[in-house]
Amino acid sequence: MRYIVIGAGAIGGTVGAYMVKTGHDVLFVDNVAEHVDKINETGLKITGREEFIINAPAILPKDLAKEFNNSPPKAILLCTKAQHTRDALRPIIPYMDENSYVVSMQNGLLEYIIADMIGEARTVGSFVNFSADYHGPGLIMYGGLGAMYFGELDGTMSERVLNLTEVMKNSFLENSTATDNIFGYLWGKMGYASQLFATAVVDETMADVYAMEKYRSVLANLAAEVVMVADAKGIKCYGFNGYNPDAYRFTTPRNWEAINESLDKLEAFNRVNLKTKSGIWRDLAVRKRKTEVDYQVNAVVKQGEALNLKLPLNKLLVEIIHDLEDGKRVMDIANLDDLYNLDKSIYPKN
Secondary structure: OOOEEOOOHHOOOOOOHHHHHHOOEEEEEOOOHHHHHHHHHEEEEEEEEEOOOOOOOOOHHHHHHHHHOOOOEEEEEHHHHHHHHHHHHHHHHHHOOOOOOEEOOOOOOOOHHHHHHHHHHEEEEEEEEEEEEEEEEOOOEEEEEEEEEEEEEOOOOOHHHHHHHHHHHHHHHOOEEEEEEEEHHHHHHHHHHHHHHHHHHOHHHHHHHOOOHHHHHHHHHHHHHHHHHHHHOOOOOOEOOOEEEHHHEEEOOOOOOHHHHHHHHHHHHHHHOOOOOOOHHHHOOOOOOOHHHHHOHHHHHHHHHHOOOOOOOHHHHHHHHHHHHOOHHHHHHHHHHOOOOOOOHHOOOO
């Protein structure tokens, strides 16, 4: 079976390259002409944890008709930035049939958007957690191991989810699992995402921010606000890599021993990661482009507000990221101090 990888950047490029390396048929679709040309001319190079080059076809979205007029795509791995979801998916929809399905291998709660476009029956959710960066045309840095989970939106354990999980387990990440609660992992990741966005408001490594004692209550309460929304929606959040959503939950009294244990594990996990700063930091500092904040942190804020829940820390974090995107702020410890001062005023440490 041919796998269509839409977005051959950090996630799609890494996953697709390892699939090709282990004998799978992969077609890359990307809207960056230089990247497509480089893959076709000299291959896609992976560096970091290991170094290798794979050869596989790559096309621009405008060339989809040549591929699928007579043969509908089956497995489509959507690996674009969250803000490009609709634009990336629209060109391939006319060529899909009832057996085609899209796997959202993205950051955020994009399954809701994809299901709205093509139907829940053709949408597969995934939790993707590994480190990689796009370093230029034809070049991806794979920074560290992680985990992937795949699941149907309705919680059934389907043949396509089991097959996809097996493919990923054997070709890329051994820690790939099929789940009947994909939203539990996605909402778990949203709490971790809020913490990572906070690490990106300063020009420091992720591990160094996790180690800053002063700001640990900020990191804890950003996650706690997300868990609060998930709880209100009846979603059980799952943890990973030391991130423990149950520890962060607002309780009286708070379990700061468990919170600090989780933060210590997250610091240690990120210390050994070849990707020392987040993709959010790279978007702001290197690529000078919009982040995914509106599809991750702000999406949770809005879902909370719809349930009459307030997320003041996450709301301020969104404002700070927007200011950084617009050049109204610079990466500085003062940004963390703004979060700290708000946190101290509304969430006394109990």
